[in-house]
Amino acid sequence: MSDLKPVSKAFLAVGLLFAGICWYLSFSLSAHIWWTLWVAPVPILYCSLRLTSKWTFLIAFTGYLIGRLSWVPYLQSILPLPLVFLFTLLLPLIFALQVMAARKLMLTYCHWSTVFVFPVWATTIEYIRFLTARDGTAGSIAYTQCDFLPVVQVASLTGIQGITFLVTFFPTAIAFIIYRYQRKQSIRTLSFVTIGVLVAVMVWGVVRLNQTSSATKSLQVGMVAIDKRAYHNENIKGEDRDLYLANLYLRQVGELVKQGAKIVMFPEKMFTVRANRRPGFIQQFIDTAITHRVCIIACVTQQKGDYYENRAWVIKEDGALLADYQKVHLFEGELLDSLKPGKEPGLFLRNGTTEGVAICKDMDFQQYISRYSRADCDVLYVPAWDFERDGWMHSRMAMMRCVEGGFGMVRNARQGRLTINDYCGRVLYEANSDKGTPVLLSGNIDIQHHATLYNKWGDWFGMLNAIAFLVSLVLLVKARRT
Structure with a gap:
């Protein structure tokens, strides 16, 4: 040889x-x-x-x-x-x-x-x-x-x-x-x-x-992850538990607004919304948005008969519902739990800029997130829920979509990483909720879109x-x- x-x-x-x-x-x-x-x-x-x-x-x-x-x-x-x-x-x-x-x-x-x-x-x-x-x-x-x-x-x-x-x-x-x-x-x-x-x-x-940054404007964002023990409170059950969890999150909005936040985003699956209680919960978030003059992004599990949907509500400062996005890519456990996937990306216009919302596992799919890039999305908001051990890795996987697509990202994960990054994948702000500890994070992100060759030519x-x-x-x- x-x-x-x-x-x-x-x-x-x-x-x-x-x-x-x-x-x-x-x-x-x-x-x-x-x-x-x-x-x-x-x-x-x-x-x-x-x-x-x-x-x-x-x-x-x-x-x-x-x-x-x-x-x-x-x-x-x-x-x-x-x-x-x-x-x-x-x-x-x-x-x-x-x-x-x-x-x-x-x-x-x-x-x-x-x-x-x-x-x-x-x-x-x-x-x-x-x-x-x-x-x-x-x-x-x-x-x-x-x-x-x-x-x-x-x-x-x-x-x-x-x-x-x-x-x-x-x-x-x-x-x-x-x-x-x-x-x-x-x-x-x-x-x-x-x-x-x-x-x-x-x-x-x-x-x-x-x-050199081409951004003409920037945005102050805030995120909150509550103590995971709140989800295991044995004294509060049923529909009262959902209301209890919603109030725990909403109580933090005022604190983040004091820090300058114009958008407050919560993590994935904050609580479960039964069909008959959806209008009441949405109104509660609308009232909070109007009171504090802040845009709110809330991600909930929505029950519809014998199946569920993983949805993200984007509520503007004046109470308008900008997006009601349904998670498209589900992991195996969600399919076993009778969740149904959505079909379309969560794109919306806010103050003249194209922005988007995706949920957790959606960020693992190049071709799907490319749809946001081709729409010239300036910033992507990602409610998520990690598995403690993979918090760092899963947050960085999402950041790679930003490099491919040329946009910044705000990501809030239960039992994972809360991150704000730019279009180069640079971590601008980060907090750790891997162990389910309560966390508040606020930071500034440029609103801009950078065209990329990958965005134009694909794979x-x-x-x-x-x-x-x-x-x-x-x-x-x-x-x-x-």
Whole structure:
């Protein structure tokens, strides 16, 4: 296979452990370490070029499995045990098969351009999953880079598919450069391409992050999350409980208005509204909005006969109902609880600007949120409810839609993160309600829309990778027949 000495068992063991630990840290929902993903695959990809296909599969599967174990406690809290096993084992299996395909083509054709095989496969498989999975883009490795803002700006051109491509291209290039250098093969073109890609990405990111704001007006917003123990008050039950919860939230409006808030947003599923009591609850929110001269965004579970709807009311300062949005993308538990999804985005005009409201899991879907972008939405309001462990990650997933679409976002999550961010994904203000503690947050956000290439061309990069994937499949079949 090569004129190099066989890989020692010690080197293989150290490389495998290094890769597994780096993946574990990069996938962790609490560590938030972006750079480990850039180096984790290097020893696996390098060793694959010097090992048999069986050993390649074994080390690739094992190393990636170690990394995916960081999600097991979180998955156990939201999924049945069989699905935890399936999710934990399936991703390492897919990764190992991708490495084997890349190894075969790199060794067969020995051309520097085969360095693109692994990132093309990784990006295409993720893209297909985005289009077909119920969870949308959840689980993408691109979200591990949310703290690396220069790289995050790539999403404005390519969507998060570009980030996935980048973080798989770099380690592949490093491994291939080392391998070719040791075999005394030319690395000049490969090195130039690698450096060129990284420089172009970083320059674009820095330039976009330092753009002068074009905003002509800004908005002071306020958010509140009440103590989660209020939802478990044994002394108040039935319809009285809903009224009790509504009053707990509304009592905080005056305090936020004193801090300068012009819009007050509450989190997802504040309480349940029975059909016969809907007019009374809406009137209560209208009266509060008029009294304090503030726009209110309230998200409730609305009961209609034998099914439910997850709805967000947008009530203007004068009491007008600007939007009555129904959540479109539901997670599995909501479907089991007889919730029905909506169909249309929650766009509305407020004081001459186009704004929008979406709810929690809606933000996991690129194509759906692109409908807000194409309508030139200036700011998006997102009531949400996280699962404690995933508060940071889920808030950053939502921010990536802002980078893709070119708008700012205000997000309020029960048992998660309350955040205000700009169109670059920069966190302007943040508070933590992961443990269900009561929180008030107020801050200022610019009202502006930045057109993006991704907004204009859509999933062009994902489609380009899909075409390259098909070409590589043809070459792979040809290589196996040779």
